[in-house]
Amino acid sequence: MSLVLPPDFGATPKRTLVLPEDMTKLLVQVCCAPCCGAVLECFKHHQLEPTLFFYNPNIHPRAEYEKRRDELIELAQLLGFAYVIPEYETKGWFAAVKGLEHEPERGKRCTVCFTERLTATALYAKEHGFSHFTTTLATSRWKNKQQVDAAGMAAQEATGVTYWSEDWRKSGLVTRRYQLVKEFNFYNQLYCGCVYSKESANHIKHVQLPSAEELSQSAQAFAQGQRNKEQRQISAALADCHC
Numbered sequence: 438m439s440l441v442l443p444p445d446f447g448a449t450p451k452r453t454l455v456l457p458e459d460m461t462k463l464l465v466q467v468c469c470a471p472c473c474g475a476v477l478e479c480f481k482h483h484q485l486e487p488t489l490f491f492y493n494p495n496i497h498p499r500a501e502y503e504k505r506r507d508e509l510i511e512l513a514q515l516l517g518f519a520y521v522i523p524e525y526e527t528k529g530w531f532a533a534v535k536g537l538e539h540e541p542e543r544g545k546r547c548t549v550c551f552t553e554r555l556t557a558t559a560l561y562a563k564e565h566g567f568s569h570f571t572t573t574l575a576t577s578r579w580k581n582k583q584q585v586d587a588a589g590m591a592a593q594e595a596t597g598v599t600y601w602s603e604d605w606r607k608s609g610l611v612t613r614r615y616q617l618v619k620e621f622n623f624y625n626q627l628y629c630g631c632v633y634s635k636e637s638a639n640h641i642k643h644v645q646l647p648s649a650e651e652l653s654q655s656a657q658a659f660a661q662g663q664r665n666k667e668q669r670q671i672s673a674a675l676a677d678c679h680c
């Protein structure tokens with residue numbers, strides 16, 4: 438085990454957490470350690486003992502899947518959370534997103550991807566006596582919470598298990614998330630997970646920015662501003678967990 442508990446672990450900024458009234462047993466769909474560090478710390482503080490469900494057939498290639506899975510397992514063991522790792526079976530996921538390969542992130546492919554993962558989570562919850570399920574999918578600033586919630590509600594309707602739509606970004610959890618990513622020194626993911634998001638990340642990486650010499654005198658000031666902006670966006674995309 439290489440993960441070490443940061444000295445300030447436990448200092449969650451989310452001191453108030455209103456639980457669903459009738460919640461007896463919680464299943465949490467987790468996509469990776471960076472996305473769930475601050476949420477798990479919050480659970481610890483509020484003495485919740487959910488089971489973590491690492492169901493992510495969207496992640497490719499297998500080596501990337503295993504890296505994220507193994508880090509999640511390590512974190513769950515370090516923090517003492519129960520976890521479930523379903524079989525890595527990708528055919529169903531590819532069939533579900535067929536025809537949506539060229540959709541942008543936050544587009545229709547992501548809606549299908551979220552719905553597929555959260556429906557599988559809700560089905561597992563139903564079969565194993567969980568009253569509620571939630572997800573860490575919307576903790577990242579790359580994700581659209583409304584889109585994730587809509588998928589959660591669709592999974593609830595399909596299975597009858599209640600989706601807990603807590604906002605895991607509020608009350609300082611975004612800042613805390615990035616602090617913990619650094620303190621734990623989590624693996625730095627460069628793309629969301631699927632092969633299509635990897636291709637767009639590679640495209641960003643290889644964008645050729647214009648050199649100063651290529652810029653005409655009159656356009657220099659404007660272009661330099663644009664160049665800096667693009668450079669910042671690319672740096673942010675590459676430095677941040679993109680899950």
Ligand code: SF4
Pocket residue numbers: 495496542543546547548550551629630631632633634
């Ligand atoms: S970009 Fe991310 S959320 Fe969207 S389909 Fe790919 S893996 Fe799923």
